[in-house]
Amino acid sequence: MNEFRVTAQRSGGWWALEVEGPGLRRPAHTQARRLDQVEETVRDLLAVRFDVDVNDRTAPTWKITVVPALGEELAAEVARTREVRREAERLRADAVSHSREAARRLHEQGLPHRDIGVLLGVSHQAVSKLLAC
Template identity: 35%
Template sequence: MDLPQIVAHRADGGWMLEMDGLAPAYVRRLSEATERGRALMKAADVPGIDQGVQLKVDLGDELNRRVKASTQATVDAHRAQLQAAAELRRTASALKSQNMTGRDIAHILGVSPQRVSQLLAQPATGG
């Protein structure tokens, strides 16, 4: 079962909330939207309200697209950072297997000797 949905649109310096079968409601801040919408739905005995609500912010096509793209870019950057860290661990491990010192590995990788110790203490998993 899908959660009841609140759709928030910018209006008059605040937010207009639309909910199926209910009159629109206005809130000043978006942070108030979920609580206000839930209270109105509960009063109207909307089915499924006890399971929670879903808030959807609709900023129009252009801003919705930009928000989605910037959020995805953040997710992609985090994924790339995790992959880079895994590769750094694998490389540090490979250098250590060549009997290099932690200080030499630090110099080669451009990190501190303490970071090399951390890298070598973590498993060099694939990925």
């Protein structure tokens, strides 16, 4: 697998892209309107550069790493935000797991869904979903 690094620099209403990696003597350049379009744009550029049909199953596999040039402070803030969001997702998954177990145990004690909902701080409909899994 060939790995390519793409530096994305905001330029007007576009992202100016500088692509570096194996087989490129010097960086290749292209542009994209939005960050979610960068990978496809770079794959197209590489396909043209290396004369490869990207739809061919035997086409080479390219790992593309996009690095937006945001400045040190803003890049750190974005990284921290992503870290906090990952932690929040982990906590959400833990909360569902614990809620499911508690709902199951309360249900085994004969409590109705509405009472379980009050105890767990969720709706009785959510209790039904927890117990269905």
